[in-house]
Amino acid sequence: MRISSRCEYGLRAMVYLAGHDAGRPVPLSEIAAAESIPAPFLERILAKLREAGLVKATRGVSGGYRLTQAAADVHVGEVVTALEGPLSLVGCVPDRGACKRAESCASRIVWRRLDNAITGALNSITLEDLTKEAVTP
Numbered sequence: 001m002r003i004s005s006r007c008e009y010g011l012r013a014m015v016y017l018a019g020h021d022a023g024r025p026v027p028l029s030e031i032a033a034a035e036s037i038p039a040p041f042l043e044r045i046l047a048k049l050r051e052a053g054l055v056k057a058t059r060g061v062s063g064g065y066r067l068t069q070a071a072a073d074v075h076v077g078e079v080v081t082a083l084e085g086p087l088s089l090v091g092c093v094p095d096r097g098a099c100k101r102a103e104s105c106a107s108r109i110v111w112r113r114l115d116n117a118i119t120g121a122l123n124s125i126t127l128e129d130l131t132k133e134a135v136t137p
Contacts, residue, residue: 006041007083010045010049010082010083013042014054015130018071018127018130023066024066025058026064031065048083051082052082053068071127072126072127074126074127075123076125076127087119089118
């Protein structure tokens with residue numbers, strides 16, 4: 001399993017917003033420069049996060065992006081799901097109909113436990129947690 005650059009950059013952008021969102025929208029160019037993310041790619045990432053209801057965009061000269069809720073209320077699992085889709089290592093775990101053997105497959109137990117562990121870990125971490133633990137260069 002490998003997390004995409006979109007997800008990695010998206011989480012970095014969300015942590016940046018969490019650490020710098022003092023009620024003002026943060027310009028895309030500021031986020032892109034601070035996190036070394038190509039601005040066109042970041043714009044597409046933020047559009048997906050906006051569609052998921054995690055960020056709000058404000059247009060205009062003093063526009064930008066900000067979180068829609070407190071950093072303590074946004075879990076990493078929400079960000080990952082918004083950017084990657086449902087979290088599952090194999091298709092039969094979320095959709096038993098994806099495989100004829102799903103009901104009798106012993107290995108499905110392993111995948112389900114791994115999915116639950118990954119989801120639990122991601123949902124146990126908030127953006128606020130990450131801002132507190134962030135290492136500054």
